[in-house]
Amino acid sequence: MVSGLSASNEQFLASLNILQNNLSQTDEELSSGLSVNQASDAPQSVQDIFETRAELGQATTTAQNLSSIQDQVQTADSAVQSAIQLLNQAVSYGTEGANAGTSQPAQQDLANQVQSLESQLVAIANTEVGGVYVFGGDTGTSPLYQVDTSSPTGVDRLVTPQQSTLQIAGPSGVTFQVSMTAQDLFDQRDVNDNPTANNAFAALNGLTQALNSGSTSAITQAIGVLQGAAGYVNDQTGFYGAAENNVSSALNLAQKFETQDQTQLGTLEDADATTLAVQATQDSTALDAAMSAQAHQPTTTLFDYLPIS
Amino acid sequence: MGSLFSALDSASQSLQAFERAMDVTQNDVTNANSPGYANQVPELISQDFQTDTGVNAGGVQELTQDTRSSYADTAVQQQLSLQGMYQQLQTSLAPLQNVFDVSSSSPIPSALNQLFQSFSQWSTDPGNSNYQSAVMDAAQATAQAINQSAVQLSQIQTSTNQDIQSTVTEINQDAAQIQTYNEQIAQNPTPDAGLSAQLENTLENLSGLANIQVVSGIGGQVTVLLGGQTALVEGNQVNAIQAVNDTASNAGNPGAAPTISIEDSNGNDITSQVTSGSLAGLLSVSNTLLPSLIGGGQQVGGLNTLAQGLADSVNNLLEQGTTSTTPPYAAGTALFTYNAAVPAGVAGSLAVSSTITGSQLAAGTPGPPYSVNGTALTLAGLDSTAAGPVDGQGFTQYFGSLTSAVGYAASNASTEATAQSGLVAQAQSLQQQVQGVSLDQEAIQLVQFQSSYQAASKVVTVIDDTLQTLMTMIPT
Numbered sequence: 001m002v003s004g005l006s007a008s009n010e011q012f013l014a015s016l017n018i019l020q021n022n023l024s025q026t027d028e029e030l031s032s033g034l035s036v037n038q039a040s041d042a043p044q045s046v047q048d049i050f051e052t053r054a055e056l057g058q059a060t061t062t063a064q065n066l067s068s069i070q071d072q073v074q075t076a077d078s079a080v081q082s083a084i085q086l087l088n089q090a091v092s093y094g095t096e097g098a099n100a101g102t103s104q105p106a107q108q109d110l111a112n113q114v115q116s117l118e119s120q121l122v123a124i125a126n127t128e129v130g131g132v133y134v135f136g137g138d139t140g141t142s143p144l145y146q147v148d149t150s151s152p153t154g155v156d157r158l159v160t161p162q163q164s165t166l167q168i169a170g171p172s173g174v175t176f177q178v179s180m181t182a183q184d185l186f187d188q189r190d191v192n193d194n195p196t197a198n199n200a201f202a203a204l205n206g207l208t209q210a211l212n213s214g215s216t217s218a219i220t221q222a223i224g225v226l227q228g229a230a231g232y233v234n235d236q237t238g239f240y241g242a243a244e245n246n247v248s249s250a251l252n253l254a255q256k257f258e259t260q261d262q263t264q265l266g267t268l269e270d271a272d273a274t275t276l277a278v279q280a281t282q283d284s285t286a287l288d289a290a291m292s293a294q295a296h297q298p299t300t301t302l303f304d305y306l307p308i309s
Numbered sequence: 310m311g312s313l314f315s316a317l318d319s320a321s322q323s324l325q326a327f328e329r330a331m332d333v334t335q336n337d338v339t340n341a342n343s344p345g346y347a348n349q350v351p352e353l354i355s356q357d358f359q360t361d362t363g364v365n366a367g368g369v370q371e372l373t374q375d376t377r378s379s380y381a382d383t384a385v386q387q388q389l390s391l392q393g394m395y396q397q398l399q400t401s402l403a404p405l406q407n408v409f410d411v412s413s414s415s416p417i418p419s420a421l422n423q424l425f426q427s428f429s430q431w432s433t434d435p436g437n438s439n440y441q442s443a444v445m446d447a448a449q450a451t452a453q454a455i456n457q458s459a460v461q462l463s464q465i466q467t468s469t470n471q472d473i474q475s476t477v478t479e480i481n482q483d484a485a486q487i488q489t490y491n492e493q494i495a496q497n498p499t500p501d502a503g504l505s506a507q508l509e510n511t512l513e514n515l516s517g518l519a520n521i522q523v524v525s526g527i528g529g530q531v532t533v534l535l536g537g538q539t540a541l542v543e544g545n546q547v548n549a550i551q552a553v554n555d556t557a558s559n560a561g562n563p564g565a566a567p568t569i570s571i572e573d574s575n576g577n578d579i580t581s582q583v584t585s586g587s588l589a590g591l592l593s594v595s596n597t598l599l600p601s602l603i604g605g606g607q608q609v610g611g612l613n614t615l616a617q618g619l620a621d622s623v624n625n626l627l628e629q630g631t632t633s634t635t636p637p638y639a640a641g642t643a644l645f646t647y648n649a650a651v652p653a654g655v656a657g658s659l660a661v662s663s664t665i666t667g668s669q670l671a672a673g674t675p676g677p678p679y680s681v682n683g684t685a686l687t688l689a690g691l692d693s694t695a696a697g698p699v700d701g702q703g704f705t706q707y708f709g710s711l712t713s714a715v716g717y718a719a720s721n722a723s724t725e726a727t728a729q730s731g732l733v734a735q736a737q738s739l740q741q742q743v744q745g746v747s748l749d750q751e752a753i754q755l756v757q758f759q760s761s762y763q764a765a766s767k768v769v770t771v772i773d774d775t776l777q778t779l780m781t782m783i784p785t
Contacts (some may be wrong), residue, residue: 040406040720041411049416
């Protein structure tokens with residue numbers, strides 16, 4: 001652009017423009033609260049800002065995921081604890097039934113109570129949290145068992161046996177398993193699909209049948225089997241204890257990462273209000289001074305003193 | 310011996326000389342703020358005065374001196390060229406900074422973030438239809454964000470190319486104007502301060518558009534060279550330049566826009582000679598920066614690389630994954646589609662496959678060992694893998710590098726434009742010192758010439774009186 005202004009005025013305007021740009025920049029940073037409002041503000045930090053935001057988002061999602069999983073793991077752990085209590089209760093009923101002084105009707109009454117415990121165990125196997133059957137394995141979307149007294153185990157499987165391969169990732173990328181299937185816990189079978197000695201359903205059903213038969217030896221034998229199954233289920237609580245620890249540690253780490261990422265993001269892009277306030281004051285003062293100095297520049301020339309006749 | 314009449318004649322010439330001097334001063338004062346005007350200095354030259362022979366009766370002659378300095382003008386023109394380039398870069402990069410936004414709502418990084426978070430959530434419950442839908446929605450949003458950026462970059466490319474055409478037109482108009490001035494100078498060789506100012510004004514305007522070299526010829530005519538090599542104006546001849554699409558530049562790179570070449574009037578490529586001025590800034594954006602982002606010439610473009618890297622990485626994992634939870638494991642389906650035949654158009658053609666549904670997303674890995682969410686977990690961590698899938702970087706990191714490149718270019722342009730404004734003002738200040746009009750100086754001169762004029766008038770009056778006396782001595 002070609003201008004008719006004098007060079008000194010051009011220079012003054014150029015300097016004024018720099019001051020006004022500084023003030024605009026400061027104003028933008030103060031009003032947005034951010035020191036980086038466009039890429040040119042800090043091109044060297046742009047990659048770090050994007051990456052930190054992504055890491056923060058990932059840490060937040062991981063924390064949400066872990067929080068949701070934590071509910072499932074705690075529910076599953078609690079359900080297994082209930083199952084152990086329930087199996088111990090059944091052992092108590094069996095011991096009472098095996099007592100020589102227990103009458104036949106009393107034994108049948110105890111058989112009914114054990115039967116009721118088996119129904120409760122089925123309910124435990126079908127434990128659901130937020131639409132997820134926690135012992136359902138890889139496809140935990142529908143009930144797994146129903147009571148069927150005619151079955152050797154006293155229950156019917158409603159879905160094909162599943163495996164539980166679901167891995168949960170912590171914030172550092174380490175994965176761990178958080179669930180077992182109901183089959184692994186309460187309905188263990190051999191390769192021929194026959195119940196093993198650890199099968200809790202079969203053990204409960206065996207005790208029910210023994211109590212109904214009134215045979216003390218059969219009851220005693222069923223109690224032994226049941227104690228074995230209860231011991232097995234008890235051993236599995238270690239898995240859930242470990243899973244709870246893993247989830248809890250991962251959740252803590254994810255929350256720490258969230259805090260770290262937020263702090264780092266703040267360092268990268270937040271405006272320093274104090275520095276900006278000082279900067280704004282300095283620029284404003286300089287602007288006022290420049291305007292004032294320019295205003296005091298003499299605007300007269302010798303022509304003003306020429307006599308006009 | 311000089312006569313009274315020759316003295317009268319000499320006094321009369323002096324009056325004319327002082328009148329011309331005051332005319333020059335008046336013209337200087339009038340044009341004190343006219344762009345391109347150079348101060349004209351009236352110089353008074355005394356004439357031969359030989360009273361013994363009476364041949365020459367002395368007197369004074371006025372000769373106007375032009376203070377124009379070609380060095381000062383060249384310095385201003387050079388600084389204006391650089392200022393034109395950096396200011397143009399600053400202007401052209403502003404819309405690019407909007408595409409490569411750094412706010413937390415920046416479309417592409419936000420969409421990528423959402424996509425990988427949706428993969429992460431999906432990994433916790435692969436059969437969950439809500440989570441599957443979230444993945445599909447996030448993928449759709451990512452494709453749209455990349456499409457939108459590709460469209461915006463194409464619009465910027467089109468707009469920049471239009472600016473190149475209009476700048477070339479303006480250069481040719483300035484060249485034609487200079488040629489007209491050259492013709493006027495040739496027709497009337499007498500120095501004309503007004504014409505000279507108009508010529509300088511046009512040359513400074515042209516300097517802002519391109520780097521020119523001005524060679525002054527006989528009588529004040531100028532030859533204007535672009536880049537010091539190609540003659541734009543030679544005397545009465547204008548050699549117009551033109552901006553053309555270099556159709557060979559994008560051969561073998563489907564979808565890439567051709568680069569723009571500047572050709573002289575003989576069709577020779579003179580693009581490399583344009584090194585400053587707004588035309589150089591526009592060429593830099595159109596031929597270098599934009600192709601590095603959206604493709605052009607032989608470059609595929611960073612946004613296309615990002616789009617293809619994302620689509621290929623996600624698709625490969627999903628196709629190697631499985632939707633089955635029991636053997637036989639059915640292979641997964643690709644999530645994204647794009648036109649592979651047009652590498653420089655991938656960002657524009659990226660889309661979510663129309664044949665895939667949420668339930669067809671393959672979360673599992675067939676193994677062995679089989680994992681119900683192995684693929685989903687890998688997808689969730691894809692953006693933060695150590696050896697990233699796009700040029701060794703993660704997608705967000707790669708987009709950050711593109712944004713950073715735009716940021717560095719804009720920051721550099723802004724810094725240089727600010728510095729250049731100062732340098733232009735400095736050069737203009739020097740120019741002003743050498744050839745500017747000083748009103749104080751003009752006032753002093755005016756007083757001097759006025760006094761001299763009054764004195765010469767008095768001399769005429771005295772001679773007139775003397776002649777009258779002489780006349781009365783003659784008997785009638």
